[in-house]
Amino acid sequence: MLADTSETSSRPNVKTILKQLEGDGVIGISVDCVIFGFDESELKVLLIKSDFKNYEGKWSLLGNLVNNHEDLDQAAYRVLKERTGLDDVYLEQVKTFGEVFRHPAARVVTIAYCSLINVQHHEIKKLDNELHWHRVTALSDMAFDHKKILDTCYVWLQKRIQEHPLGFSLLPKKFSLRELQNLYEAILNVKLDRRNFRKKFFSMNLLEDTDEYESDVPHRPGKLYRFNYEKYQKKERKKWFGIDF
Amino acid sequence: MLADTSETSSRPNVKTILKQLEGDGVIGISVDCVIFGFDESELKVLLIKSDFKNYEGKWSLLGNLVNNHEDLDQAAYRVLKERTGLDDVYLEQVKTFGEVFRHPAARVVTIAYCSLINVQHHEIKKLDNELHWHRVTALSDMAFDHKKILDTCYVWLQKRIQEHPLGFSLLPKKFSLRELQNLYEAILNVKLDRRNFRKKFFSMNLLEDTDEYESDVPHRPGKLYRFNYEKYQKKERKKWFGIDF
């Protein structure tokens, strides 16, 4: 009730820290994680109920103050681990938000991270039962400027997923092409042609054929594939994509 | 000599502030501007000689601590204005660097901004004669982690310029297609076909035909064009670019 679980931690001294920041006229630094998951063919985001008094009951991103001795990325990993128990996840810095009055208690600059996790392989620590997966598209009101942060990360993801192989982090290690296509369709909110989609991915030569098939589907099972990160790394990047705007 | 002009300001109390940060175990926040210019068909970056003792004589980005009452963008604008006298410039946040020991005096998290200015239209305040334009490709050693920041911003620019109309900020309002092509070739470090380049830009329908021509060129002068930002703004953005990685 004293400290918001996003902007601050569950450490007992957060309120104190914010007070101190306020008093000293010093700027606080936090990280906020936009944790995306993919479930039931929908893009979800992991949120927590804010207990910060100005925003009681509103949804908030998972975040925390950055410790003095830890790098920003480390801080984001820590938040992620504390909340989800996962540490082997995709995590990338997206943007820093630092408007003067974005936090009501003190000046806090927050570095937003985007994280992608595979919802299946992971049981959220339900100690904290204020934690919930939300459909990304069905969110309006949020605590602080977190809606803006979420929107920024979502747009970032939409673009990023078309140019980098991050989408696979949202899927099981072995996945069918249908799942992959559903993922792209859900995130980009478009309908894609199945044959062209397959053609595209096969032509990249980065999908490895496992010899397994889907199970528990009520129809002909599809082949399962695995993304070959090594091969991807070795690929040379072109610097010329063509001008287009 | 006491305070570095990039990480800190020429305000007299910077050393004090850093000391205080250090003592309190509080994290400082700065902005650093990577100011790009285009001159003699080369991409340049505006740097200053560091007077911070650990990095004496090394080149440093232009930066400063963020004031309590100003937004991050404002802080970046302030730095830019203080150093170049310009305020109507392209400025965009790129990435935040926050490694624990990136600054020797205290923990300072810095938000890197990329700025693009038209070198012609602007006389650098030469009060500060430690300020110089450097070829981007001919830089190795820099103060702090500024080389890393510069590299990040350069790569960012290479990508960005192909997808957004920022390049024009590096040119005069009226420019020839040759200048524009030189710009792209210099930044991307590629050779482009002149006819295809022209075709591409004309097909976007965003270049306005001024009825003027180059002057002072020792050959047939080219037509001058102007970029139509309004038209660009109104254009609808597609969300599907095609998967490619």
Add this chain to the structure above:
DNA sequence: AATCATTGTGTAAATTTTACACGTTTTCTC
């Protein structure tokens, strides 16, 4: 008047993207 340097322009070939349909495989139900 001749030379030099650069502008401005079009077309054909190659590549990439798009649109589109049917036989196959497995599960489920009766």
Add this chain to the structure above:
DNA sequence: GAGAAAACGTGTAAAATTTACACAATGATT
């Protein structure tokens, strides 16, 4: 176990985009 339902897996032709490439026109310089 026969038939229906659902999704899998596959290829080709048309359209659009990208690439490669050459020559006449213009203005400046001598």
